[in-house]
Amino acid sequence: MRPAFSKNIAGMSGNMIREILKLTQQPEVISFAGGMPPVDAFPVDALREISEMVFDKYKGGIFQYGTSEGFLPLREFIVTWMAEKGVKTELDEVLITSGAQQGIDLMAKAFLNSGDGVVIEKPTYLAAIQIFSLYGAEFVYGDADEQGFVPQSLRRAAGEKNCKLLYLVSNFQNPTGITLAGERRQELADLLSELEMVLIEDDPYGDLRYSGDNIKPVKSYDRENRAVYLGSFSKIISPGLRVGFAVGPKEIVGKLVVGKQLSDVHTSNLTQAIIYEFCAQGLIKPHIESLKLHYRKKCDLMLELMSVHFPPTATWARPEGGLFIWVQLPEGTVATELFKEAIKEKVVFIPGGSFFAGGGGANTLRLNFSNATEGQIEEGIIRLGKVMNKFMA
Numbered sequence: 039m040r041p042a043f044s045k046n047i048a049g050m051s052g053n054m055i056r057e058i059l060k061l062t063q064q065p066e067v068i069s070f071a072g073g074m075p076p077v078d079a080f081p082v083d084a085l086r087e088i089s090e091m092v093f094d095k096y097k098g099g100i101f102q103y104g105t106s107e108g109f110l111p112l113r114e115f116i117v118t119w120m121a122e123k124g125v126k127t128e129l130d131e132v133l134i135t136s137g138a139q140q141g142i143d144l145m146a147k148a149f150l151n152s153g154d155g156v157v158i159e160k161p162t163y164l165a166a167i168q169i170f171s172l173y174g175a176e177f178v179y180g181d182a183d184e185q186g187f188v189p190q191s192l193r194r195a196a197g198e199k200n201c202k203l204l205y206l207v208s209n210f211q212n213p214t215g216i217t218l219a220g221e222r223r224q225e226l227a228d229l230l231s232e233l234e235m236v237l238i239e240d241d242p243y244g245d246l247r248y249s250g251d252n253i254k255p256v257k258s259y260d261r262e263n264r265a266v267y268l269g270s271f272s273k274i275i276s277p278g279l280r281v282g283f284a285v286g287p288k289e290i291v292g293k294l295v296v297g298k299q300l301s302d303v304h305t306s307n308l309t310q311a312i313i314y315e316f317c318a319q320g321l322i323k324p325h326i327e328s329l330k331l332h333y334r335k336k337c338d339l340m341l342e343l344m345s346v347h348f349p350p351t352a353t354w355a356r357p358e359g360g361l362f363i364w365v366q367l368p369e370g371t372v373a374t375e376l377f378k379e380a381i382k383e384k385v386v387f388i389p390g391g392s393f394f395a396g397g398g399g400a401n402t403l404r405l406n407f408s409n410a411t412e413g414q415i416e417e418g419i420i421r422l423g424k425v426m427n428k429f430m431a
């Protein structure tokens with residue numbers, strides 16, 4: 039049988055990163071591929087105690103259907119959490135999502151007709167590219183440099199293909215690790231009003247800053263309420279619990295709620311309650327601090343080893359936070375070919391071309407430093423350095 043799939047999904051294959059992650063199941067392979075926390079970073083003991091407490095406190099009620107908007111105490115917590123980030127918001131502007139990824143999907147569902155334009159950075163988060171493509175979006179690329187998205191490029195980009203949406207990862211971008219400079223955020227928020235566009239500000243990494251000062255979200259400068267901020271507990275508590283949130287204007291959040299009702303009704307009450315109690319008991323901030331120490335150490339170690347073992351023609355910047363180091367190889371070097379050699383030596387990364395909608399970036403690659411142990415980072419970077427030196431000689 040050849041099923042008659044929809045036009046939008048027929049041409050799509052599984053995400054390359056998921057395919058690479060399957061290779062990493064083999065125990066001898068050292069993986070710098072996925073963007074995951076290591077399992078020893080999960081606060082398992084605290085979560086066990088909290089889970090028991092949730093059963094006692096909420097009893098059967100927690101197993102009933104809940105509201106699509108989300109578990110009320112958690113939504114209230116998000117209002118205060120956002121206020122600490124400099125974003126004033128109200129309860130009916132907050133929706134709990136099944137991860138930030140669902141937030142991207144619901145925004146696409148709410149805004150995109152086939153053929154509509156979306157402004158993105160090149161490169162950007164692969165799943166966002168895939169989600170927008172699934173809704174038939176056409177991409178227009180804004181300019182970006184080492185300070186992040188160039189606000190004035192939105193003026194040109196927005197004019198092409200009737201763009202309604204701009205999608206950005208504002209802090210420690212996936213894959214480049216770049217953060218949108220503070221000075222650019224106000225300008226960008228003002229441009230959204232002028233160009234009547236809506237920003238999806240995706241920020242799953244913002245709390246993981248290892249150096250430099252915290253920068254307020256673009257959403258905090260957004261006087262006309264044109265930005266929808268997507269947050270997530272995936273990188274700061276657990277990705278497996280699938281809890282994130284969207285904060286935006288009521289009329290947009292109202293449509294996201296309809297979209298969510300029709301897709302998964304609501305995010306699991308149990309996981310929302312566990313996340314809420316973890317936060318309400320004051321455990322979240324010390325936990326983030328301990329993650330920062332842990333990841334900063336791994337990031338520094340990886341950078342140090344890279345400077346010793348990688349060929350001098352490979353370049354990279356030190357990320358101020360997040361989970362990734364972005365590497366540029368000389369023009370003409372093909373990272374997917376390098377990958378084939380690396381897997382023979384049992385070390386893997388993500389070739390950067392996957393993050394470039396419409397092609398490009400063949401000579402780039404992304405390394406994750408959070409998931410491997412320090413010993414694996416040491417061994418893996420030595421192996422990768424050898425492969426690179428041989429391949430690029």
Ligand SMILES: Cc1ncc(COP(=O)(O)O)c(C=O)c1O
Pocket residue numbers: 073136137138139140163207212240242269270271272277281282
């Ligand atoms: C930029 C970006 N947005 C969203 C997500 C999805 O996160 P979540 O687990 O909250 O759905 C990720 C996950 O890696 C990401 O890198």
